[in-house]
Amino acid sequence: MNKKSRWILAAGALLLIGTYIFPLWSITVEAPQYPEGLGIYIRINTVDGHAKNDLKNLNLVNHYIGMQEIVPESIPELKFMPPIVGFLIVSGLLVAWKGGKKSLYAWLAFFSLLAVAGLIDFYLWNYDFGHNLDTENAAIQIEGMTYQPPLFGTKTMLNFITTSLPTWGGISAFASIFMGYLAAFLSWRDKQVQ
Amino acid sequence: MNKTMMRVVGVILVIATFLLISECAKKEKPILGSGDAASAVYVAPGDYDEFYAFTSGGFSGQLGVYGLPSGRLFKEIPVFSVDPENGYGFNEETKDMLKTSFGHIPWDDSHHPELSQTDGVTDGRWIFINGNNTPRVARIDLKNFETAEIIEIPNSGGNHGSPFITQNSEYVVASTRFSVPIPQADVPIDTYKENFHGTLTFIKVNPDDGHMNIEFQILVPGYDYDLASGGKGPSHGWSFFTSYNTEQANTLLEVNASKNDKDFIAAVNWKLAEKYLAEGKGKTRPGEHYVNRMNHKTHSADSKLNKTVTVLDPAECPGLIYYLPTPKSPHGVDVDPSGEYIVGGGKLAAVVSVHSFSKMLKAIEDEKFIGDAGGIPVLDYDATIAGEVTNVGLGPLHTEFDGKGYAYTSAFITSEVVKWKLGTWEVVDRIPTYYSLGHLMIPGGGSMKPWGKYLVGLNKMTKDRYLSTGPELAHAAQLIDISGEKMKLLLDFPTVGEPHYAQGIPADLVHPNTTKIYELEENEHPYRALSEKEARVERDGNIVHVYMTTIRTHFKPDNIEGIKVGDVVYFHITNLEQDWDIPHGFAVQGARNSELLVMPGATNTLRWEPNKVGVFPFYCTDFCSALHQEMQGYVRVSPKGSKVPLSFN
Numbered sequence: 001m002n003k004k005s006r007w008i009l010a011a012g013a014l015l016l017i018g019t020y021i022f023p024l025w026s027i028t029v030e031a032p033q034y035p036e037g038l039g040i041y042i043r044i045n046t047v048d049g050h051a052k053n054d055l056k057n058l059n060l061v062n063h064y065i066g067m068q069e070i071v072p073e074s075i076p077e078l079k080f081m082p083p084i085v086g087f088l089i090v091s092g093l094l095v096a097w098k099g100g101k102k103s104l105y106a107w108l109a110f111f112s113l114l115a116v117a118g119l120i121d122f123y124l125w126n127y128d129f130g131h132n133l134d135t136e137n138a139a140i141q142i143e144g145m146t147y148q149p150p151l152f153g154t155k156t157m158l159n160f161i162t163t164s165l166p167t168w169g170g171i172s173a174f175a176s177i178f179m180g181y182l183a184a185f186l187s188w189r190d191k192q193v194q
Numbered sequence: 195m196n197k198t199m200m201r202v203v204g205v206i207l208v209i210a211t212f213l214l215i216s217e218c219a220k221k222e223k224p225i226l227g228s229g230d231a232a233s234a235v236y237v238a239p240g241d242y243d244e245f246y247a248f249t250s251g252g253f254s255g256q257l258g259v260y261g262l263p264s265g266r267l268f269k270e271i272p273v274f275s276v277d278p279e280n281g282y283g284f285n286e287e288t289k290d291m292l293k294t295s296f297g298h299i300p301w302d303d304s305h306h307p308e309l310s311q312t313d314g315v316t317d318g319r320w321i322f323i324n325g326n327n328t329p330r331v332a333r334i335d336l337k338n339f340e341t342a343e344i345i346e347i348p349n350s351g352g353n354h355g356s357p358f359i360t361q362n363s364e365y366v367v368a369s370t371r372f373s374v375p376i377p378q379a380d381v382p383i384d385t386y387k388e389n390f391h392g393t394l395t396f397i398k399v400n401p402d403d404g405h406m407n408i409e410f411q412i413l414v415p416g417y418d419y420d421l422a423s424g425g426k427g428p429s430h431g432w433s434f435f436t437s438y439n440t441e442q443a444n445t446l447l448e449v450n451a452s453k454n455d456k457d458f459i460a461a462v463n464w465k466l467a468e469k470y471l472a473e474g475k476g477k478t479r480p481g482e483h484y485v486n487r488m489n490h491k492t493h494s495a496d497s498k499l500n501k502t503v504t505v506l507d508p509a510e511c512p513g514l515i516y517y518l519p520t521p522k523s524p525h526g527v528d529v530d531p532s533g534e535y536i537v538g539g540g541k542l543a544a545v546v547s548v549h550s551f552s553k554m555l556k557a558i559e560d561e562k563f564i565g566d567a568g569g570i571p572v573l574d575y576d577a578t579i580a581g582e583v584t585n586v587g588l589g590p591l592h593t594e595f596d597g598k599g600y601a602y603t604s605a606f607i608t609s610e611v612v613k614w615k616l617g618t619w620e621v622v623d624r625i626p627t628y629y630s631l632g633h634l635m636i637p638g639g640g641s642m643k644p645w646g647k648y649l650v651g652l653n654k655m656t657k658d659r660y661l662s663t664g665p666e667l668a669h670a671a672q673l674i675d676i677s678g679e680k681m682k683l684l685l686d687f688p689t690v691g692e693p694h695y696a697q698g699i700p701a702d703l704v705h706p707n708t709t710k711i712y713e714l715e716e717n718e719h720p721y722r723a724l725s726e727k728e729a730r731v732e733r734d735g736n737i738v739h740v741y742m743t744t745i746r747t748h749f750k751p752d753n754i755e756g757i758k759v760g761d762v763v764y765f766h767i768t769n770l771e772q773d774w775d776i777p778h779g780f781a782v783q784g785a786r787n788s789e790l791l792v793m794p795g796a797t798n799t800l801r802w803e804p805n806k807v808g809v810f811p812f813y814c815t816d817f818c819s820a821l822h823q824e825m826q827g828y829v830r831v832s833p834k835g836s837k838v839p840l841s842f843n
Binding site for chain 2: 052053056057060063064139140
């Protein structure tokens with residue numbers, strides 16, 4: 001790895017610190033009776049509301065259609081994620097320091113796998129929340145209706161308009177992985193030039 | 195054409211011309227509130243009004259909250275009167291708010307709202323209002339629009355001249371409209387002159403939490419003290435009170451109290467009063483009075499009885515108080531925004547007398563006294579008067595200011611607002627009102643900073659203004675645009691109760707600071723249940739405490755058995771919601787008091803004494819969600835002595 005690549009990689013690894021500070025993803029719902037919107041943040045280690053009581057109120061609204069309650073403590077991924085990302089930061093810095101190309105590729109492969117797995121996992125959770133409804137007790141049941149929030153973008157479900165987008169934590173993770181690839185690319189191009 | 199034909203045509207032409215002219219004349223008649231008035235008061239759906247207006251409820255005892263310029267009613271805040279709609283005064287938490295030395299008084303006559311001020315500007319923290327009948331002053335918190343405190347005024351009969359405020363909310367005042375024996379005593383009524391007195395009360399307001407305490411009372415001659423105004427700017431440190439019945443009549447006041455050419459405005463130097471108090475001139479006198487305060491953590495009123503008050507006697511406190519003679523049975527007294535002019539509305543005169551504060555100080559210095567009344571020096575009218583506004587209509591009552599050098603006086607008998615210029619005292623405009631105008635209000639119009647855009651006239655009679663509702667009619671308010679040279683009537687809207695005075699404030703000073711919910715974790719109600727796990731029923735002898743929770747869309751518990759006739763059941767309802775605008779109601783069949791309307795995060799208690807055997811439903815009364823109709827439960831009541839065990843789900 002050339003010097004430039006190593007710096008870019010180090011910066012990319014450090015960017016991941018952002019995932020501890022900022023939420024990864026945001027899901028917002030708006031409805032006529034919620035003009036101010038209700039929203040939740042998916043953070044690296046928990047799920048919480050945009051405003052103090054938003055998660056509680058979203059769960060309350062969801063219970064009419066039989067959606068499961070979102071209980072952050074019961075989501076195991078939220079326990080694994082902080083150490084895994086911590087490992088990514090430390091190992092990324094280590095790779096940048098040592099400068100080994102193979103270890104860079106290994107790091108990138110691991111990160112990429114993790115990112116894809118994370119998105120799939122997030123999708124599956126959304127799928128489960130949207131489909132696995134309590135048909136025994138739900139007061140409002142509409143034939144054929146499911147409530148899976150989108151991964152990216154906006155979707156209208158009953159009276160709610162749901163918007164799901166990455167926020168600064170998620171964006172910093174994307175930026176981090178992009179910088180990893182950039183480091184690999186620059187280092188590879190450098191070699192071609194030589 | 196023959197002559198007959200011509201005559202016929204001529205007659206037809208004359209009739210047609212006459213009809214045309216009369217039609218034109220009809221059209222020329224001014225159509226009030228027409229033209230661009232509609233757009234001036236139109237607040238589009240979803241938009242906000244520019245001002246809040248707070249109107250006293252008068253005989254309703256409450257406080258109305260309106261928007262200006264739309265005239266839309268937002269809320270009626272229960273203050274001195276019980277309100278079964280939300281349980282105020284009925285539930286266990288708020289019933290002590292209405293505690294007085296006479297016992298629980300479920301009603302009063304509320305006249306004058308007064309906003310708190312900082313540096314002479316309305317600050318949107320609190321609004322005070324007087325209870326006239328059983329003398330009291332209430333403070334309403336403008337964060338949650340609820341009555342936060344009620345203080346009883348002892349040694350008073352008819353707390354009319356109240357609760358006018360000083361420029362930093364140091365004090366709100368109270369004055370006896372009806373003089374009475376002080377202390378109260380069993381004396382013949384015709385010993386009025388020797389035995390009856392008035393008091394001017396200064397209630398200290400704690401600047402941090404708004405808590406009120408009676409700092410001192412001034413014992414004054416037995417006249418009828420009517421209204422008051424705080425000095426401002428140069429006159430800060432003084433308060434002014436009108437009086438009538440300086441004749442000291444005790445019967446048929448209509449005639450007997452209208453004899454003197456002039457009655458008095460009492461000028462009280464309260465800063466000097468503080469000095470006299472510090473010197474120990476205040477005497478501790480009997481003065482039983484309750485102070486009832488809502489504790490926002492327990493959601494309950496704390497009630498405290500004070501036995502005494504500190505009284506200052508003007509005879510022992512020279513310079514404390516002077517009388518300014520003012521024609522004729524003056525009603526309102528209003529100090530202009532500069533603090534220099536003290537405007538007295540000569541209720542039975544056709545003149546408004548304006549005293550000058552600086553001339554008053556000079557007259558005191560030069561000892562321009564024409565005598566004394568009950569030991570209080572009476573100043574020479576000519577030495578204090580700055581000007582008289584003549585042609586001001588009949589029965590001038592109250593004056594407000596626009597901050598642009600003009601004053602607006604209500605004339606009751608001639609039903610009009612009269613605009614005149616401070617300094618030149620000339621009348622520059624007038625506009626009729628419908629009908630019998632009492633108070634008028636300009637947002638900030640009694641403070642140092644009026645927002646001189648709108649004026650609201652508060653009328654005593656409605657007659658034909660609205661669709662009839664039989665003998666009892668709504669009172670009418672008229673919104674007048676005062677932004678231009680000529681006043682313009684914009685809107686005419688009915689009001690609840692009988693608004694006497696009102697207050698107005700830019701919405702920006704209040705709306706953004708309002709409370710949306712009460713935090714559950716801050717709830718310290720002794721009978722709270724902060725989660726469904728804490729919901730339960732406990733029996734202690736014949737007292738049953740039901741710790742019940744509400745959340746969309748059920749009660750927990752919703753089946754209770756083992757209650758017996760003769761039990762006293764307390765339903766303590768904690769609303770677990772933490773979302774704005776999701777109150778839950780609680781009503782149970784046969785409750786002989788009221789229902790509850792429990793705000794998110796709060797706990798309210800309904801006392802229920804079942805007197806029939808059976809199974810009785812309870813339910814939510816506030817349409818809270820799609821399953822509101824399902825939000826119900828049952829309580830089984832067994833005969834006295836029954837063995838049905840206490841149980842709940």
